Amino acid sequence: MPNIQQKAFFSMALGKHVRVTLSTSEMRTVDRRGGLDEYLLASKPEALSATMLKLRQQIAARAA
Template sequence: MARECELSGIKPIVGHKVSHSNVKTKRRFLPNLVNVTLRSEALGQAYSMRIAAKTLRTVDKHGGLDGYLAKAKDEQLSPKALKIKRDIAKQAEEAAA
């Protein structure tokens, strides 16, 4: 399982651990990934995802999964999230017609 957020695309980054004597050693900063179940109001369905805790706060800020996906860029979404975004758009299109 990849250490990548399914919604925001956050991945591990590389930096240095710096000792008291200022010796730099390579290290990895891993994202704080949590398993959550998010509900889509438009589709009336729940989806299980592995997302960063930081992203979960942003999802709450945008009013749920539907609001977050509406503003998210397609490049940063996983294939699963991209399919959900397309399904929501299709549902909204059918409701408008």
């Protein structure tokens, strides 16, 4: 069973902290990729939950 936790990450594109629920391994991946924005934009949309997909769309709209 994965270790699921809530954590607030700062989104540079949105300019605010966003609280997300991730496994600890995904949290390490977010840190390795350089932040929440980079992690979501590099992830395949099919692999994301509905909440994370919506957040990805918001970040992509602001980044463009």
